[in-house]
Amino acid sequence: MNAKTDNLRRHALRGRIGGSETMRRVSRMLAWAVLGLSLFALSAVFAEAAHRAGLVTYVFTRTLLWSVAPYLAAFMLLHRSLHLPAMEGNSLVGLAVTLPFAGLLFGFAAFHIEYSRGALLLSYLITLGWIWAGYRRYVHNYVPLFGYTDPHTLAQLEGILAMPGAAPAARMRFEPVGSLEDAGHFDGLMVDRSVTGDPERTRLLAHYKMSHVRMYSVERVGEMLTGRVGLAHIDENFLDDYAAHYLYGYLKRVVDIVAVLCLAPIAVPLGLAVALAIRMETPGGAIFRQERVGLFGKPFIMLKFRSMGVDASAPAQFAVRRDPRVTRVGRIIRKYRLDEIPQLWNVLAGHMSLIGPRPEQAPMVDRFSASIPYYPYRHLVRPGLSGWAQVQQGYAGSHAETVTKLSYDLYYVKHCSVALDLLIGVKTLRTLVTGYGAR
Structure with a gap:
């Protein structure tokens, strides 16, 4: 048994305990969001001290506390938009932060609530900087590693990536999986939906699905990398996706x-x-x-x-x-x-x-x-x-x-x-x- 096999087995054991690497990165991003609340706590402490010293009014501190709501909403919006291609990261972060703070500002105006423009701007900059740093660390700069069992899936993916006039694709790494027991080493498994399933394969896929190891079709991986749909792989399921957006x-x-x-x-x-x-x-x-x-x-x-x-x-x-x-x-x-x-x-x-x-x-x-x-x-x-x-x-x-x-x-x-x-x-x-x- 060589060192690579031992390493894969350790990753697989970690995968059974904590799911795929994708799930672990989501957990780290959540921890990053909770840690960021300490910045607001420190800001509130300093603001209260400044208020007692007569440097700012009580409205400054109250506005900082109000800003916790759009801070949390920004993380939620960012999480909800992670299905979009990762190369759109800077725009996604800007949108996720700006919209909740714009909503808070509208609420202040609509209900005639007194607020501090300086505190609101400070909170916005703290949120923007903290979320941008977290996104760059855990999402944008991270190159996902996907496993595959059939070599022909890479050829299918290449057909989706190589299209005239297309924008550059996001980065992603691929390695073969000796068996599905190694799945915890990867961010997800790339599978071919057209392969005829057998009972053993179905049981293994179900086991890792229950263990939070994510599985993606070749078409879905192509969409994540490029923001495009693979035209050669469209089937009747496409119409089901359209129906979900009817309302x-x-x-x-x-x-x-x-x-x-x-x-x-x-x-x-x-x-x-x-x-x-x-x-x-x-x-x-x-x-x-x-x-x-x-x-x-x-x-x-x-x-x-x-x-x-x-x-x-x-x-x-x-x-x-x-x-x-x-x-x-x-x-x-x-x-x-x-x-x-x-x-x-x-x-x-x-x-x-x-x-x-x-x-x-x-x-x-x-x-x-x-x-x-x-x-x-x-x-x-x-x-x-x-x-x-x-x-x-x-x-x-x-x-x-x-x-x-x-x-x-x-x-x-x-x-x-x-x-x-x-x-x-x-x-x-x-x-x-x-x-x-x-x-």
Whole structure:
């Protein structure tokens, strides 16, 4: 018996006692959250001493104590969003911390509760720094180790990772498992769902499932690494995942309407300025109308500011870099997505949502539906101003890149949630500032 076998047996014994490495890291993150409460305790002690010395008011200490609630809520939100790819860590931490503190601030204003802005800012910075340090230590910088029993699962995974135009995948290590008795050494087991099960294999899988050793299909591991769905492995279970988000669509519709009404005071004057610039450069109307395919495949007329000086009746085609048809004003408004301001009306009318797969032209939808399996599934949700594919990949300029784009869109259809929508919103703001992916 060699040293490696002894080491694996020790890890397996530890796995039977404490589950997989994933479960142990979750426990460490929870302990990190509890330890962070000591920072608030120390801050409260110093704040009380400062109050007695006449340096701050009693409201400062009370605000620090109130801030414990968003601190705990931030850890809960972060835990709930760990299904998203690990490379999104910085954005996830920022969202998980900002939202609860924004909620606390809204509560103070709504109920006219006196609070200290300095204490609230201090609590926010403590929470942000502490959670960011914990996430970097236990999640972001940690490279998970997955075991596998069948070598062909690695080839299946490679097919999911290697797609044209895709964003870089997260890091992960893989080692073969001599037997499932070694499972405790790993963060999880990567298994092939298509393999015909036998009684012995089923018993072993059930044993480690009860021991908190996590098991993932090849498709799920691919999603964790890339934020994409493996198109070659979609089956009828995909529709079950979509059904789980059915009620979420109604809540999202309310959020869309409220958000558009709040954005109107900024969007209307900005839109008027863009329209004036378009009319000054080239003759013709400033608004461009085009038929696109929306929810459940129903066509609608999408509005955009005109960015080209050619006949709008030109056949549908991919956007290309340095397109000669684009005007000088058009290049600017395309780069910063100002040409899409009129689509806020489409959102208000219910044709689109703020977040969702970008609507395609009807002729291109017909073409892709005939050549790409499962392409119509992207129409199970309302199309959006910005989507997961846009912030991860940008524009698709070829048929191969369209396949990659579909894998991102179907990931959103499968995993759409408040956390994912907010993450897309943050990354969209980055796009508006940098002009990433514009054509």
